Amino acid sequence: MxxxxxxxxxxxxxxxxxxxxxxxxxxxxxxxxxxxxxxxxxxxxxxxxxxxxxxxxxxxxxxxxxxxxxxxxxxxxxxxxxxxxxxxxxxxxxxxxxxxxxxxxxxxxxxxxxxxxxxxxxxxxxxxxxxxxxxxxxxxxxxxxxxxxxxxxxxxxxxxxxxxxxxxxxxxxLAASQLSNGLAEVIKSAVIGDRLLFGLLERRMTELKYLDEKTLETAILRAAAVKARIVSRDERDRGLRNMLNFGHTVGHAIEAVTGFKVNHGTAVAVGMVTASRIACRMGLFPDRDLKRLMNIITAAGLPITMPELKIADVLEAIKHDKKVSGGRTKFILPVRIGQVIITDKVDLAMVAEALAE
CATH class of the missing domain: 3.40.50.1970 (Rossmann fold)
Structure with a gap:
């Protein structure tokens, strides 16, 4: 224990x-x-x-x-x-x-x-x-x-x-789909704050999906530790805690426009890839790390894109995001595996391009 x-x-x-x-x-x-x-x-x-x-x-x-x-x-x-x-x-x-x-x-x-x-x-x-x-x-x-x-x-x-x-x-x-749903948040935790966890996911995704007890406990402990560390420093979402929303700005919008018929993990997976593509286009995130992220998301049984989405509806939903301040939405963008930044320099046109990719 x-x-x-x-x-x-x-x-x-x-x-x-x-x-x-x-x-x-x-x-x-x-x-x-x-x-x-x-x-x-x-x-x-x-x-x-x-x-x-x-x-x-x-x-x-x-x-x-x-x-x-x-x-x-x-x-x-x-x-x-x-x-x-x-x-x-x-x-x-x-x-x-x-x-x-x-x-x-x-x-x-x-x-x-x-x-x-x-x-x-x-x-x-x-x-x-x-x-x-x-x-x-x-x-x-x-x-x-x-x-x-x-x-x-x-x-x-x-x-x-x-x-x-x-x-x-x-x-x-849990059904396999529910397990994949949770793996999205484990992957998120690795990208924002634990590169060793990301490496574990790359090496042992199969064991995780088959619920190997030792691997599962290690992954849960490390992912939960990322969350605990951040919320202990910023309980009320004043700044640092925004990092936990990596993939969630677009993810929550996807959930909203689909009437919550798309599960949270699926939406966040697409949101993480979208944010990472934006970061790549801005020169912040190496292309090789984007490929690693997409590979690990696919290995978890999650999508990296949703071509059936109406992009205009997603963009409209983003305008209602709780992180909007002064008319600008805060985005969490990766700069390398294990580190992200919080920025309001992402406009909706950039989101649309990344979603359409």
């Missing part, structure tokens, strides 16, 4: 990474002297796979567990779904000290985190990510949000969890 410390602002918490991490949740709750009344928020599919056994184990250790479920899908990361969870919390007569356990992927983590942050002005939050994407990215750093209209994560708050439990054993239940 690996323990990764995260220290954003006044908050301090641990991320526990390894096979069997779920078994440690009960002892953590007792050690932290949290209430023996818990609320588990998940979706029906994940509850059947992992939630029922977790609930039973917690009950055996003396915890009373209420379960609230939300249907699976990005479309349920909404204010309406949050309202339904508020109703459920009210009906269950929870108290402010009642911990919320968010068991699921990025949608559940974001939604349950948003609800925990806002109900009664804040309830303790335990993130229990069950997808690779959530384990390396969305469960760490305290960003919670719901979508609004066609815009992703438009309404939200920063709210740090009390702990994160990333059990690598649960990833064995």
């Amino acid at each position: 690996h323990t990764l410390k995260v220290s954003p602002g006044a908050a301090n918490y641990n991320v526990y990474i390894g096979s069997g991490a779920l078994r440690d949740i009960s002892s953590h709750l007792k050690h932290a002297r949290m209430s023996n009344r818990l609320v588990l928020i998940t979706n029906p599919f994940v509850f059947e796979l992992h939630g029922y056994n977790l609930k039973e184990a917690l009950a055996k250790d003396g915890f009373e567990v209420d379960v609230l479920t939300v249907p699976d899908g990005e479309e349920y990361k909404s204010l309406e779904a949050a309202g339904g969870l508020y109703d459920g919390l009210s009906a269950a007569l929870v108290e402010r000290r009642t911990p919320v356990l968010a068991l699921g992927g990025g949608v559940i983590g974001d939604l349950a985190g948003f609800v925990a942050a806002t109900y009664m002005r804040g309830m303790p939050l335990i993130q229990i990510p069950t997808t690779l994407l959530a384990q390396v990215d969305s469960s760490i750093g305290g960003k919670t949000a719901v979508n609004h209209g066609k815009l992703k994560n438009q309404i939200g708050v920063f709210y740090q969890p009390a702990a994160v439990f990333s059990d690598t054993a649960v990833l064995k239940t």
